[in-house]
Amino acid sequence: MSSMSKxxxxxxxxxxxxxxxxxxxxGVVDASHLxxxxxxxxxxxxxxxSAGFSVTTDNDEAVRGAGVIxxxxxxxxxxxxxxxxxxxxxxxxxxLLVSIAAGVSTADLEEAGGEALRVVRAMPNTPCLVQEGMTVVCGGSRSSVDDLSTAESLFRPLGRVRRLDEEHMDAVTGLSGSGPAFLYVIIEALSEGGVMTGLPRDVATEMAAQTVRGAASMVLETGRHPAALKDDVTTPAGCTISALLSLEDGRLRSVLARGVQEAARAAAGLGESVD
Ligand SMILES: NC(=O)c1ccc[n+]([C@@H]2O[C@H](COP(=O)([O-])OP(=O)(O)OC[C@H]3O[C@@H](n4cnc5c(N)ncnc54)[C@H](OP(=O)(O)O)[C@@H]3O)[C@@H](O)[C@H]2O)c1
Known part of the structure; x- marks a missing residue:
């Protein structure tokens, strides 16, 4: 891919x-252009x-001549x-303004930025730090298909990218934006179970994290429904079905789903208060 302008x-x-x-x-952009x-x-x-490129407090100077903000x-x-x-x-x-600010609409950004500004909204997540991110992008009223492609090229080196309509952005924030935090709690809880049954904590944490990663890869790489993959692990009268029923008794499924719903609801109000 050719290097971008500033x-x-x-x-x-x-x-x-x-x-x-x-x-x-x-290589999407050269350090001298960032x-x-x-x-x-x-x-x-x-x-x-920490970033490896020049940083200033002068926003006006930074955006001068920049093709992408x-x-x-x-x-x-x-x-x-x-x-x-x-x-x-x-x-x-x-x-082109590409905003990752949760809950801030393209319409509000366009109104704040004036008629010359094209806006694309994006919702990445922190696993972008290890190139395992999930990012969703949507266009504003003045952005073109090329603008969406440009925005996607910014995030593709950091993981998966999808295009959705803006009406879904709060849901995206609740699922893939906040989701890593939910999974850290799950990984911690699984490793506590290992510690409770005698495993050293570092070993238990590694096993829990790799098991989550492996299960996620099975879903993404096989394309099979998670329920079918779960059934593969569930031997009749075995230990897994015994544990699954106990998790269902604790309402694990609805607790997680409601967590995503609650994060999406909160995301919708994030851009409202102004400094
Ligand atoms: N963290 C996530 O998991 C996540 C996921 C998806 C999307 N997002 C979105 O990403 C955005 C940033 O989140 P973050 O976690 O990276 O926040 P952060 O670590 O707090 O970084 C915010 C940065 O903005 C700077 N800043 C504040 N006001 C500024 C101004 N007027 N001009 C120039 N710089 C200014 C801050 O500078 P100082 O340090 O000098 O105050 C700081 O460097 C949020 O809008 C969030 O919705 C976050």
Whole structure:
């Protein structure tokens, strides 16, 4: 893939650094064409050291001449920042804004950024840090098919990418955005079960994490329904069916599904408060 023209990452925190590193490592953008920003002066040096590209607090300077702006601040900072860039005339060259801010709509970003701004919204997750991410992208009212392809090329080096309509973005946030946290709790709980039955903790954690990874790969690589794969492990009168019934007694299935539903509900309100 040919290297992109200048890319500005506004908000070089956890996600901004992960995305920037992915862009550099995959050759999608050259280090000399990548600049990040942070809010606080004292965060500039640590962010630049960890990110591997230049970082500043000057958002207007960072977006000057940038073909793509990746907006990676917390949701409540997103609209005020885009509005201030528009008021300073810094978006008049018509860049593509790719926002990962949860709960902030393309319509609100377009309104804040003015008529020259094209917007694509994306929802990645933290496993992007190890190139095992899941990202969903959707276009705004002024973005083109090429803009969506450009946005996808930013995230593809970091894992899987899918295109969906914007109406699904809160659900995406609740499932794949928040999902890693749910699975860390599950991995911790599974390893506690191993510790309870006599395994050393480090061994139990490795086994739990690899088992989750293996099960996920079985779903993705075979394309079979998870229920069918579960049936393969379930010998009549065996230990697995015995444990599955005890998990169902604890309502594991509805607790997890309701967790996703609750995260999606909360995501819908994230962009509403303004600094
Ligand atoms: N974390 C996740 O799992 C996840 C998953 C999917 C999507 N997201 C989305 O990713 C976004 C960032 O999350 P994060 O976890 O990476 O947050 P974070 O680590 O707190 O990073 C936020 C960054 O934004 C900077 N910032 C704040 N205001 C700014 C401004 N006016 N100008 C320039 N930079 C500014 C902060 O700088 P200072 O350090 O100087 O304050 C910090 O570097 C959020 O909108 C979230 O919805 C997160």
């Amino acid at each position: 890319v500005a990452i506004l908000g070089t925190g956890t996600m901004g650094r992960a995305l920037g590193k992915g862009l550099l490592n995959s 600049v990040g920003t942070v809010k606080h002066e004292h965060e500039v040096a640590p962010a630049a050291d 990746l907006l990676c601040t917390k949701p409540r900072a997103a609209l005020p920042l885009v509005r201030s860039l528009a008021e300073a005339g810094s978006l008049s060259h018509g860049p």
